[in-house]
Amino acid sequence: xxxxxxxxTYRLETSGDIEALAAKIAADQSTGTFTELxxxxxxxxxxxxxxxxxxxxxxxxxxxxxxxxxxxxxYHRAEAVIAYPLEAVGxxxxxxxxxxxxxxxxxxxxxxxxxxxxxxPEAWSCHPGPQFGISGSRRLTGVDRGxxxxxxxxxxxxxxxxxxxxxxxxxxxxxxDFIKDDEKLMSPGYSSLEHRVDAIMPVIKDHExxxxxxxxxxxxxxxxxxxxxxxxxxxxxxxxGNAAVININSIGYGGMSFLRKRSQLCLHAHRNGWDILTRxxxxxxxxxxxxxxxxxxxxxxxxINGVRxxxxxxxxxxxRSFHDLATPIFSDxxxxxxxxxxxxxxxxxxxxxxRTGRTLDLMYLGGGGIHGHPMGAAAGVRAIRQAWKAAExxxxxxxxxxxxxxxxxxxxxxx
Amino acid sequence: xxxxxxxxTYRLETSGDIEALAAKIAADQSTGTFTELxxxxxxxxxxxxxxxxxxxxxxxxxxxxxxxxxxxxxYHRAEAVIAYPLEAVGxxxxxxxxxxxxxxxxxxxxxxxxxxxxxxPEAWSCHPGPQFGISGSRRLTGVDRGxxxxxxxxxxxxxxxxxxxxxxxxxxxxxxDFIKDDEKLMSPGYSSLEHRVDAIMPVIKDHExxxxxxxxxxxxxxxxxxxxxxxxxxxxxxxxGNAAVININSIGYGGMSFLRKRSQLCLHAHRNGWDILTRxxxxxxxxxxxxxxxxxxxxxxxxINGVRxxxxxxxxxxxRSFHDLATPIFSDxxxxxxxxxxxxxxxxxxxxxxRTGRTLDLMYLGGGGIHGHPMGAAAGVRAIRQAWKAAExxxxxxxxxxxxxxxxxxxxxxx
Numbered sequence: 001x002x003x004x005x006x007x008x009t010y011r012l013e014t015s016g017d018i019e020a021l022a023a024k025i026a027a028d029q030s031t032g033t034f035t036e037l038x039x040x041x042x043x044x045x046x047x048x049x050x051x052x053x054x055x056x057x058x059x060x061x062x063x064x065x066x067x068x069x070x071x072x073x074x075y076h077r078a079e080a081v082i083a084y085p086l087e088a089v090g091x092x093x094x095x096x097x098x099x100x101x102x103x104x105x106x107x108x109x110x111x112x113x114x115x116x117x118x119x120x121p122e123a124w125s126c127h128p129g130p131q132f133g134i135s136g137s138r139r140l141t142g143v144d145r146g147x148x149x150x151x152x153x154x155x156x157x158x159x160x161x162x163x164x165x166x167x168x169x170x171x172x173x174x175x176x177d178f179i180k181d182d183e184k185l186m187s188p189g190y191s192s193l194e195h196r197v198d199a200i201m202p203v204i205k206d207h208e209x210x211x212x213x214x215x216x217x218x219x220x221x222x223x224x225x226x227x228x229x230x231x232x233x234x235x236x237x238x239x240x241g242n243a244a245v246i247n248i249n250s251i252g253y254g255g256m257s258f259l260r261k262r263s264q265l266c267l268h269a270h271r272n273g274w275d276i277l278t279r280x281x282x283x284x285x286x287x288x289x290x291x292x293x294x295x296x297x298x299x300x301x302x303x304i305n306g307v308r309x310x311x312x313x314x315x316x317x318x319x320r321s322f323h324d325l326a327t328p329i330f331s332d333x334x335x336x337x338x339x340x341x342x343x344x345x346x347x348x349x350x351x352x353x354x355r356t357g358r359t360l361d362l363m364y365l366g367g368g369g370i371h372g373h374p375m376g377a378a379a380g381v382r383a384i385r386q387a388w389k390a391a392e393x394x395x396x397x398x399x400x401x402x403x404x405x406x407x408x409x410x411x412x413x414x415x
Numbered sequence: 416x417x418x419x420x421x422x423x424t425y426r427l428e429t430s431g432d433i434e435a436l437a438a439k440i441a442a443d444q445s446t447g448t449f450t451e452l453x454x455x456x457x458x459x460x461x462x463x464x465x466x467x468x469x470x471x472x473x474x475x476x477x478x479x480x481x482x483x484x485x486x487x488x489x490y491h492r493a494e495a496v497i498a499y500p501l502e503a504v505g506x507x508x509x510x511x512x513x514x515x516x517x518x519x520x521x522x523x524x525x526x527x528x529x530x531x532x533x534x535x536p537e538a539w540s541c542h543p544g545p546q547f548g549i550s551g552s553r554r555l556t557g558v559d560r561g562x563x564x565x566x567x568x569x570x571x572x573x574x575x576x577x578x579x580x581x582x583x584x585x586x587x588x589x590x591x592d593f594i595k596d597d598e599k600l601m602s603p604g605y606s607s608l609e610h611r612v613d614a615i616m617p618v619i620k621d622h623e624x625x626x627x628x629x630x631x632x633x634x635x636x637x638x639x640x641x642x643x644x645x646x647x648x649x650x651x652x653x654x655x656g657n658a659a660v661i662n663i664n665s666i667g668y669g670g671m672s673f674l675r676k677r678s679q680l681c682l683h684a685h686r687n688g689w690d691i692l693t694r695x696x697x698x699x700x701x702x703x704x705x706x707x708x709x710x711x712x713x714x715x716x717x718x719i720n721g722v723r724x725x726x727x728x729x730x731x732x733x734x735r736s737f738h739d740l741a742t743p744i745f746s747d748x749x750x751x752x753x754x755x756x757x758x759x760x761x762x763x764x765x766x767x768x769x770r771t772g773r774t775l776d777l778m779y780l781g782g783g784g785i786h787g788h789p790m791g792a793a794a795g796v797r798a799i800r801q802a803w804k805a806a807e808x809x810x811x812x813x814x815x816x817x818x819x820x821x822x823x824x825x826x827x828x829x830x
Binding site (some may be wrong): 030044048065066067087088089093094095097098102103106107108110157158184186189190222223224225226228229249250251256257258261275276277280281282297310311312 | 458459464478481482503504508509510513514516518522524525570572573598603638639644670671676688694712726727728
């Protein structure tokens with residue numbers, strides 16, 4: 001990887017010429033426009049011109065990713081790598097996104113475009129990255145080994161602060177390591193963050209007094225206004241809280257950057273809104289590229305769905321995401337804790353373990369899978385811990401369940 | 416429009432049952448999850464449950480918007496309106512986007528989803544909206560009537576600050592009302608914002624001294640870090656500048672919100688990155704919904720392409736965007752100045768005028784169309800003013816060009 005270039009890999013699709021399309025993108029996104037200009041000298045080009053460094057053909061498609069009324073296939077496809085001079089982009093994320101991603105999506109003559117990866121030179125290690133990451137999450141939860149077992153308040157919306165605190169008490173007693181607000185809960189009238197902190201933190205502290213175990217609670221502090229978000233952050237920190245849920249797309253790069261510089265909290269990222277950028281395989285962006293941006297900005301824990309999630313995402317995509325998060329950008333410290341979630345109840349533990357490199361460095365988050373367990377929430381947590389023990393021992397779940405009634409009951413309900 | 420609800424219109428597509436899909440979205444995005452919960456009481460539902468208020472069928476599609484391997488059509492389509500209680504969402508944009516947009520994109524079982532519109536109740540008028548908008552843009556440029564004629568520095572990247580200042584001088588002398596940095600230019604090593612401000616502002620002031628005309632220059636101040644962006648803002652304001660280009664998607668809601676509260680500058684929004692959300696007609700978001708968010712956040716001038724733009728966007732889409740911006744959300748003051756741009760050289764003026772309600776309340780931005788005019792930049796500006804005069808007089812361009820050599824030369828080159 002050259003030290004003075006940013007390399008972006010695009011999956012391109014066009015009924016025209018793929019090489020011409022790649023060249024057009026490189027020109028449009030640096031020094032060119034729709035007509036020749038007297039000022040586009042060799043000197044200007046040398047300083048800032050992007051260039052196509054590789055093109056790998058993919059099989060043609062018969063159906064275009066974006067409808068092409070009046071047009072005709074075949075639609076040629078390729079992966080093209082374009083190198084942008086670091087001198088033209090610098091190290092600001094707004095510049096990176098505008099130059100190498102933003103404008104590219106608008107180019108005429110393509111029927112599909114997907115940003116597959118962004119390779120950044122060492123100069124980009126100037127970004128803060130996670131403050132806590134994997135080791136900090138373990139330290140704050142006191143879970144030295146094994147998955148951090150987590151749950152979420154359900155129902156997701158509508159509970160009053162006192163009712164929420166009661167659910168927190170039940171989950172603490174059920175033995176979870178981590179609890180979070182639903183990502184949709186921030187600070188609505190019926191359950192303002194202030195009232196929620198007042199109601200919940202005494203429960204967390206009381207549980208710690210009694211048992212010695214400090215459960216990590218992540219409060220929903222997101223706001224589109226960074227000043228409000230910092231006020232929310234401070235509310236949590238002053239009450240002794242140590243974590244927050246942030247809706248990264250809803251606060252944007254600016255919100256995240258502002259928060260990270262001032263944050264004392266472990267930042268648990270929810271990526272709602274992301275799906276529209278990745279769900280069509282010929283359009284948008286691959287998680288591999290997206291997650292790098294948010295890791296550099298400082299996400300500590302990153303939700304990435306799981307095996308047999310309740311959402312649209314296929315298992316293979318989740319597995320790739322897990323490996324992406326586990327791959328250092330510049331160093332091990334920039335790896336966030338992967339949060340395996342969505343429709344999880346333990347039944348997916350063995351397969352998750354086998355497919356993600358047999359690591360236990362993860363958070364495993366059950367919502368309905370804990371609250372809805374037929375023997376109650378404590379049994380739900382035990383079932384999940386049993387499932388992970390089976391995974392670690394390389395035992396099939398059905399076998400392990402024979403001696404473990406909670407896992408057995410979960411299998412009976414959801415298996 | 417009820418005062419206690421937010422209504423979002425979605426275009427849905429599924430090979431399953433459309434009504435069931437709409438109901439699932441309403442449940443998932445408020446109080447439900449994948450399994451029944453003891454806590455989801457009638458009280459909780461009354462407080463926060465979203466509900467489907469209307470479904471209008473659209474013709475079936477045979478090709479799904481998102482590939483559906485192994486599935487089979489027909490793909491049913493409809494527009495569904497879902498009402499979310501204001502109590503559950505509040506007035507924070509992060510909550511709005513997470514609850515009504517973000518999670519919806521992840522719902523299983525759909526082959527297409529597009530957010531068509533977001534109707535906000537009066538409580539949302541708490542957002543600042545544009546500080547300058549149409550009237551402020553006219554006041555600052557001194558253009559009381561007619562389109563504000565604008566240009567952009569070309570080549571877009573690669574010029575040194577002194578070279579840029581020389582282009583600014585030429586454009587001032589050519590008679591433009593407004594000049595902007597290319598959106599891709601923020602503060603790279605070879606042309607830092609500080610050096611650019613130092614080089615350009617004396618040219619603007621000198622021109623004002625000589626001619627009495629103050630040309631508005633919009634500097635690229637975007638940064639993913641709001642602290643850096645504010646420093647950039649202050650650099651411009653302290654040097655006597657009055658405008659800035661902001662890449663709204665690259666700074667995010669947080670960046671925009673932070674800037675607007677502190678800004679003394681007229682904020683010229685470039686929406687690069689937006690295209691991927693709107694280019695596929697079955698996916699993403701309609702500009703009608705998107706532009707409301709950014710107007711509430713405070714955009715003063717909004718780039719929306721133009722007739723026969725150099726990018727992919729069809730003319731009809733541009734015309735709809737123009738009308739969207741011209742429609743008040745809560746009052747006339749929340750209307751930004753529409754910026755008609757991309758491949759513009761005057762040849763599109765008559766059609767633009769006829770199709771956008773015969774208004775002259777717009778900025779008309781020529782880049783290559785001014786710099787690349789065969790008789791020079793001043794002639795390029797004159798050609799554009801002539802084209803708009805023809806539009807206003809309801810004369811065909813070719814006829815008007817007979818007596819106007821600059822317009823005639825432009826027609827010959829680009830017509």
